Amino acid sequence: MTVKAMLAKEVTEKVLNKENLFIFDVRNVSDFEDWKIEGENFEYLNVPYFELIDGIDEVRANIPQDKEILVVCAKEGSSMMVAEMLSEAGYDVSYLKGGMKSWSEYLYQTKVYEDENISVHQFIRVGKGCLSYMVVSNGEALIVDPSRFVEEYKEAAAELGAKITHIVDSHLHADHISGGKILAEQTGANYYLMKSEGAVFDFEPLEDHDKIEFNQVKLEVLAVKTPGHTPGSVSFFVNDTLLFSGDTIFVSGLGRPDLGNKVREWANDLYDTVYTKVSDIADDVFVLPGHYADFDEEMNEDGYIGDTLGNIRERNEKMFNATRDAFLDNVEKSASSVKPPNFEEIVGINRGVETADKEKMQELEIGPNRCAVHHAD
Known part of the structure; x- marks a missing residue:
């Protein structure tokens, strides 16, 4: 029997519309508890696939007959088989096409700002909590913190009649692989990164660029630098209106400064950033961060x-x-939390000292982002 496949895009629409969905996740318990599809009106049942090989009879009492059901696994195979069992038993059921890998990789695009000079578009990697941006002005586009799915940005720019001419990374990312270098190679755009982050390939050092200007865009490298999450973290101030804050400031917290095993030292930098550089910025400036922790909570x-x-x-x-x-004590307390999975390998790839094929990149990126000092609690 053929069962319906639900795309990550369709699941995202259900999240955005706050629809009801019953998710039957058949991954291992530890994987489910670490990372799952989050939705305000979603319900969950987690039973590992190996417990369902002989059928679903023992769990049927826990599965509603009157709700739409989505079966989820890591890559899709196991969820397809369980969905077939449920379909044969009369349930309204689909499986997640591509599994949690597809959920991790889907980008949702939305416009966040427009005036007579620029338009700004946010790319939300819903399953990963990563955010990237495109700023368009007069047929040129700037990309901020691109993911490795470079075709998405090229297609979006083409639809808006723009050529990608500038690419910036706010820091050397630890939880996902940057698309900055390959996007620059494919488009001929200038790629900017802090030299102090230690990348070994060619790029334009942000140390040499206090401002990046084109058409009606003035991109200011905030107060030159905003270290803390990493020593070379920067934020970008656009037309004195928008602040692309990278992993320095989030809607619900600050970037965690412990990924280099120098918690106290980097937390000192973060404190100086917050109290000497960010403190000078007006309250009405709009912050567009590089990550978020809770989609439902932080979406405006x-x-x-x-x-x-x-x-x-x-x-x-x-x-x-x-x-x-007090700030340093709070950050140190938060730093005891689990670090992003595989972050050292991901940093190595983003620095250019390690390589990985597509399958390896997928494996390295699986899981949630853990880059924030959430709510400073």
Whole structure:
């Protein structure tokens, strides 16, 4: 019997529309508890596939007859087989095409800002919590923190009649593989990165560019540098209105500074960034971060991830109104949390000292992002 396949795009639409969905996740318990598809009105049942090989009879009492059901596994094979069992038993059921790998890779595009000079588009990697951006002005496009799915940006730029001419990475990413280098190679765009991040390939060092200007875009490298999450982290101020904050400031917290095993030292940098550089920025500036922690919680009423700096300051008052010692203690406490999976290998690839094929990249990126000091609690 052939069962329906649901695309990651369709699941994302259900998340955005706050629809009801019953997710039957047949991965191992530890994988499910570590990372699952999040939806405000989603319900869950997790039973590992190996417990269902002989049939679904023992779990049928836990599966509703009157709800739409989506079966999920890592790559799709196991979920397809379980979905067939459920379909034969009369359930309204689909399986996630491509499994959690496809969920990890889907990019949802939405417009976040437009005036007479520029339009700004956010690419939400819903299953991973990563955000990237495209700024378009007069037929040229700038890409901020691109993922490795470079065709998405090329197609989006083409649809808007723009040529990608500038690419910036706010830092050397630890939880996903950057598409900056390959996108620059394919488009001929200038690629900017901090030299202090240690990349071994050719790029334009941001140390040499306090501003990047083209057409009606003035991209200011904020106060030159905003270290903390990594030593070379930067934020980008666009037309004195929008702040692309990378992993320095999130809607719900600050970037964690412990991925280099120098927690206290990097937390000091983060404190200086917050209290000497970010403190000079007006409350009405709109922050567009590089990651988010909770899709439902952090998506605003306009349908994208971002907020004014004033609201972020108020929400994270403990971090924006703390003594240095209290700030450092709070960050150290948060640093005991689990680090992004495979982050050292991912950093090596982004630095250009390691290589990986597509399958290896998929394996390395599986799992949630863990780059924030959430809510500074």
